[in-house]
Amino acid sequence: MGLDKGLDIAIGSLKKGKRNLITDVKGVKVGHVTLNDGNIKTGVTAVLPHEGNIFKEKVMASSCVINGFGKSMGILQIEELGTIETPIIMTNTLSVGTAAEGLVKYMLEQNEDIGTTTGTVNCVVTECNDGRLNDIRGLHVKEEHVLEAIKNASEDFKEGAVGSGTGMVCFSIKGGIGSSSRIVELDNKEYTLGAIVMSNFGSLKDLMISGDKIGERIYNQQQEKDKGSIIMIIATDIPLSERQLKRVSKRAVIGLGRTGSYLGNGSGDICISFTTANIIKHYSDTNIVSMKMLDDEAIDKVFRAAAEAVEESIISSLYHAETTVGINGNTRKSLRDLL
Numbered sequence: 572m573g574l575d576k577g578l579d580i581a582i583g584s585l586k587k588g589k590r591n592l593i594t595d596v597k598g599v600k601v602g603h604v605t606l607n608d609g610n611i612k613t614g615v616t617a618v619l620p621h622e623g624n625i626f627k628e629k630v631m632a633s634s635c636v637i638n639g640f641g642k643s644m645g646i647l648q649i650e651e652l653g654t655i656e657t658p659i660i661m662t663n664t665l666s667v668g669t670a671a672e673g674l675v676k677y678m679l680e681q682n683e684d685i686g687t688t689t690g691t692v693n694c695v696v697t698e699c700n701d702g703r704l705n706d707i708r709g710l711h712v713k714e715e716h717v718l719e720a721i722k723n724a725s726e727d728f729k730e731g732a733v734g735s736g737t738g739m740v741c742f743s744i745k746g747g748i749g750s751s752s753r754i755v756e757l758d759n760k761e762y763t764l765g766a767i768v769m770s771n772f773g774s775l776k777d778l779m780i781s782g783d784k785i786g787e788r789i790y791n792q793q794q795e796k797d798k799g800s801i802i803m804i805i806a807t808d809i810p811l812s813e814r815q816l817k818r819v820s821k822r823a824v825i826g827l828g829r830t831g832s833y834l835g836n837g838s839g840d841i842c843i844s845f846t847t848a849n850i851i852k853h854y855s856d857t858n859i860v861s862m863k864m865l866d867d868e869a870i871d872k873v874f875r876a877a878a879e880a881v882e883e884s885i886i887s888s889l890y891h892a893e894t895t896v897g898i899n900g901n902t903r904k905s906l907r908d909l910l
Contacts, residue, residue: 641839
């Protein structure tokens with residue numbers, strides 16, 4: 572998807588993956604649960620790094636907190652150990668606790684050793700505030716929605732006002748879930764980097780699409796200032812160390828800035844990156860483990876892919892979102908309705 576079936580606009584220069592989704596990275600899956608009923612505009616989106624037991628076969632990871640006005644959990648241990656060992660859950664701000672408990676129960680069901688013969692588990696839950704369209708105080712996300720989103724995970728998934736993106740507002744219009752991917756050639760072999768975002772930031776006047784300051788033409792004086800958040804998740808099958816993944820995570824800000832964000836005071840801008848190429852086993856047969864990593868002199872290609880994929884993912888989240896009427900009659904139009 573991405574913008575392949577949407578706007579006739581080219582973002583960046585790199586080749587896109589088959590689906591132009593984060594799931595072009597082999598093994599990665601995404602699932603949604605959408606709660607859309609009257610004042611309820613919220614949900615859950617789950618990103619699965621691979622198809623196996625993620626606790627027993629962890630993926631190497633890192634993150635970057637670009638602006639820390641956020642309540643996500645699990646990032647502390649990602650930074651310390653450089654791995655992810657659960658699905659990554661996206662939801663609304665006040666549902667982080669519920670989503671975490673649902674994810675804990677899922678992990679306990681999958682792994683009888685957690686908390687008994689081995690340690691506990693670092694669940695990763697990310698959030699944005701969907702209170703402008705959703706009855707966020709109603710706490711409508713339940714534990715079973717997390718389990719359902721994980722169960723629903725597949726290679727093909729919808730973008731826009733779905734899952735955790737159902738009530739999100741981006742550039743003062745309807746935001747949500749967006750995704751894109753890029754192909755990177757290294758040593759005569761093609762690798763894939765994909766991104767998925769939950770967009771909930773910005774002011775319409777600042778919106779840019781592929782360098783075009785389109786927001787200046789379609790905004791009105793009543794548009795609100797830049798506020799909100801964005802969660803950006805980058806996946807790749809390129810062999811990278813956690814240090815290199817940290818560097819890739821930092822480049823998400825390039826794609827974010829290209830769409831018009833200036834990282835407002837009240838915005839939680841967070842990127843999490845992982846690679847499926849380096850699997851860290853929970854139970855290792857040896858004290859010394861082997862891993863591969865990219866030569867730093869070749870990493871510029873990866874930086875470019877990350878910036879392009881994040882930029883297109885954000886614009887795709889706007890384009891695929893439907894005009895939505897939320898709590899108190901608050902209406903946010905789709906980008907398509909404004910063009």
